[in-house]
Structure formats: C-alpha cells, structure tokens
Amino acid sequence: MTSSPRTPLLLACGASFLAFLDVTITNLAIPDLANDFGAGVSSLSWVVTLYTILFAALLAPAGRFADLVGRRRLFAIGVTAFTAASLAAALSPSLGLLLAARGVQGVGAAMLLPASLAFVLADTAPEKRPAAIGLWAASASIAAIAGPALGGILVDATGWRALFLINVPLGVALAWGTLRLPAVEHKRGRRPDVVGAVLLAASVASLVLGVTQARAWDWLDPRTIGALAGGAIGLALALIRAARTPAPAIEISLWRNRTYAAANVVSLLFGAGLYATLLLGVLFVTEVWGWSELQAGLSVTPGALASALIGIAIGRAQRRPSPRMLVIAGGVTLAASTAAIAIWLPETPNFLTFWLPLGMTMGLGMGAISVGVSSAAALSVTPERFAAATGLNIAARQVGGALGVAFLALALDGHTPGDTSAFSVVYAMTATVSVAVALAAIRLAPVRARTPQMAAARA
Numbered sequence: 001m002t003s004s005p006r007t008p009l010l011l012a013c014g015a016s017f018l019a020f021l022d023v024t025i026t027n028l029a030i031p032d033l034a035n036d037f038g039a040g041v042s043s044l045s046w047v048v049t050l051y052t053i054l055f056a057a058l059l060a061p062a063g064r065f066a067d068l069v070g071r072r073r074l075f076a077i078g079v080t081a082f083t084a085a086s087l088a089a090a091l092s093p094s095l096g097l098l099l100a101a102r103g104v105q106g107v108g109a110a111m112l113l114p115a116s117l118a119f120v121l122a123d124t125a126p127e128k129r130p131a132a133i134g135l136w137a138a139s140a141s142i143a144a145i146a147g148p149a150l151g152g153i154l155v156d157a158t159g160w161r162a163l164f165l166i167n168v169p170l171g172v173a174l175a176w177g178t179l180r181l182p183a184v185e186h187k188r189g190r191r192p193d194v195v196g197a198v199l200l201a202a203s204v205a206s207l208v209l210g211v212t213q214a215r216a217w218d219w220l221d222p223r224t225i226g227a228l229a230g231g232a233i234g235l236a237l238a239l240i241r242a243a244r245t246p247a248p249a250i251e252i253s254l255w256r257n258r259t260y261a262a263a264n265v266v267s268l269l270f271g272a273g274l275y276a277t278l279l280l281g282v283l284f285v286t287e288v289w290g291w292s293e294l295q296a297g298l299s300v301t302p303g304a305l306a307s308a309l310i311g312i313a314i315g316r317a318q319r320r321p322s323p324r325m326l327v328i329a330g331g332v333t334l335a336a337s338t339a340a341i342a343i344w345l346p347e348t349p350n351f352l353t354f355w356l357p358l359g360m361t362m363g364l365g366m367g368a369i370s371v372g373v374s375s376a377a378a379l380s381v382t383p384e385r386f387a388a389a390t391g392l393n394i395a396a397r398q399v400g401g402a403l404g405v406a407f408l409a410l411a412l413d414g415h416t417p418g419d420t421s422a423f424s425v426v427y428a429m430t431a432t433v434s435v436a437v438a439l440a441a442i443r444l445a446p447v448r449a450r451t452p453q454m455a456a457a458r459a
Contacts, residue, residue, distance in 0.1 A: 011075070011178060012117060012139075014174050015112040015113065017140070018167060019109035020147075021150070022105060023048070024147030026147075026160075026163060027278060027282045028163075032155050036160070045406070045408075050102050050103050051102045056399045059110045061193070062391050071114075076175060078109070079108065079171050080175060085104035086164045086171065088101040090162075090163075091161075110391075113391065118390075134314045141308070141366060144275075144278065148278060148300045149304055153297050199237060199241065203231045203238055216413065251392060254389055254392060258445060259380040259445040260381060262440055262443035263380065264392065266376075266444070267377070267396040269440060271399065272404035274366060275400075282297075288347060299351065299359070303360055305363070306363030306367065311367050311370070314371050323444050324372070324444040324445075327368070327369050327372035327438070329365075331436075331438030334366060335431045335432075338431040339431035341358055345424050374390075378390055380445075404433075411425050411426050
C-alpha cells in the first residue's frame, strides 16, 4: 500500500469493514462453539454481545481521543490491539478466554472507527465528503451483512477459529498503510472521562445481562431485577456525570443539535433491529430448515450485495437523496420485509420465492438506513467535532444492537426446536423497530440547512 490521496479513504473503509465484520461474522460460530464448549444460546450470545458492548461504550470517548492525540496514532493503536486480540481469540482453549479476547477486540474496534471517519472527513475536500461518507458507511453495512456469509464459508471449511484468523492479514495491511501516512498535528486538551466510559460499559452490560437471563432466572427474581435496575441507574449516573465533567465520555452537548439527536435515536433503534435480524436468520435456517453453516452463510449473500449496491449507487449519484429520505425509505422497506417474514415464515426450506427476495429487500433497506444516518450525523456538526460525533452515533447503534441480541436470546431461550413461533416474534419486533426508525427520521433536518460545511458539500 503506497501513500496517495486515496490512502486515507482506503484505510477508513478497510477499518470500517473490519470492525463491523466482527459484529456479525461470529453468528455462524454459535452452533460450532456449542459443540466445542457445551454452552447454550444464552451463554454463547455473549461472544457477540461482549464485543458489541465494549465497542459501544468506548466509541464516544475514543472519538474525543482521536481529536486530542491524533487520528493516525489512535488508528495505529486500535488496529494493533484488534489484530492481536483476533489472534488470541483464534487460539483460545476455553469460552472464558475467548470472551476476554472478544472484549479486547471491542476496545480496538472502538479506537478504529472514529479515527477512520476522521480520515474521511478531515482529508477529503468538502464537495467530495458526501460521496466519501457513502463509501465509508457502505463498507460498514456490507461487512455487517456479509459477516454471516463469510462466517458460514469459514466455519464449514475449517471451524470457528478461522473467523478470527481472517482478521490478522487485513489488520497487518491496515497497520502498514497507517505507517505510510504523514504525521498530523493534534490538539492539546483534556482527556475524556475514563470513569464515565467504564460506568457506561458496566450499565449496558448489566441491562443486557438482565434481559438475557430473565427467562432462566424469572423476571421477578432479585438477580433479574437487580441487573435491570443497576443498569438503568448506572446509565443515568453516566449521563449525569457527562453533564458535569469538563471532558465527558459521552458528549451529550452534541444532542442539542436536533438533527444529530435524531440521528442517534435512529442509530439506537436501527442497531436493535439490525443485529437481532442478522443473527436470527442464521439460527433459523440452521435449526428449523436444517441448513449447514455454509448454506446459511451463502443464503445471506444476496442481501449483502443489495446493501453494497445501494451504498455505491448513493455515493456515485449526481443528485443524492437527503439523509432523511434515505432513512425513511430504508425503514419502511425493512419493516415491510421483516413483517412479511414474521407472518409467512415457512417450516420447510423455500429459498427462491421466499428467502431470496425478502433477503434482498432487507439488504436494500439496511444499506439505505446505514448511509443516511451516517451522513446525517457526520454532516450535522462542525469539523472539529467529527470524530467525537461519529463515535457517539455509532455507539448508539451498538448499544441498540446489544439490547436487540439480548431480546433475541430471551425469545429463543428454551423454545421447542423446529418451532417457528419464537422466530416470528423476533421478526415482528424488528418490523416494529423499523417503523420507529422511519418515524424518528422525520426529525432529520435537510443537510443543506444546518452547517456551513453542509452547504459546501452540496456546492
């Protein structure tokens, strides 16, 4: 990889792909991990959720660190930590060590994302920023949706350890590319509040624990009540601390911007539906339809391609639709698709006339929402707050994702094998959340009306 004007964008898209790939690529590992470690869905869901929680909790403060210590330095630290943890995960002899490695992966990914979008926005001319953001967001969307497909191929061929080994060469390539970038001056200032970040992570983990274990413990069990109440109280304390700390982990002052606040609501809801749906589809076709991991992975490929095409098309369009219209259209499309699945979910395999068309429409909806909300969030703030704003917005999506997966684990825990009703419940939840995404997007202001750089971006 040689240094060129396109190198920052290539690095940013590579980091976006890598970080979001590991959110969903482990979905296909659940059956294989169950065989190796003898654990149930509730325990194994933490392989997905722990990464998501730490990724979410540290994104916001990592965005501020990118502004303070420099995007190049934070990117290099993040990719190194992520790559080393991926290797450790691949070699883990127990579920406990695997979860520890997944936690470190989440920390590394949290460093990568804000620094990567800072590359896009700081090193791209204003008139080219919307297209660059479209490619960056498309990389994340493609990775999230393609994760199960790639995971299925790797698990079927070699086993679950390959899911983590595949990160190593890409991580090394990104680290090498980062070293070839020129050093960038960075601002001096206060470091973000570490205590607030830890409090946020612990709060989200406690909420997820309470939802995940509610069926096993019972909703009125003191452990369930304590986990849910502790998470809610901890989250409230994290927000109070953020309001009183000079350099908060969660920069809640950004929420005073109506467009940015709406983009965070959209991200939270979208994350809950997105990650629950992607994991649910894999579990359904392997358990109910009896497909292999390879077949399950390949079955979601059309949706990934549809998501990629919509992201590329938006980025290359001469007249781009507004973020508001993209999210509304995507939310309606995703709601209609998942509602149809919830109603007509067949007990026997039906790929051509059921799974394929609905998978592609879901991919189109996911791609449109991802590009729309990323553009709205990034272009609604001033340039010096790009990284912090991006970190907080993606954090909202990951928190939603953790809660969505927790709801899925609750709905499926203890269900009768082969019974489609529990799957229909989760798909119905996704449809409802997608409608809420479209409604929340109404408050996304047109890009041209908010900040000077938005006007420049449209020029």
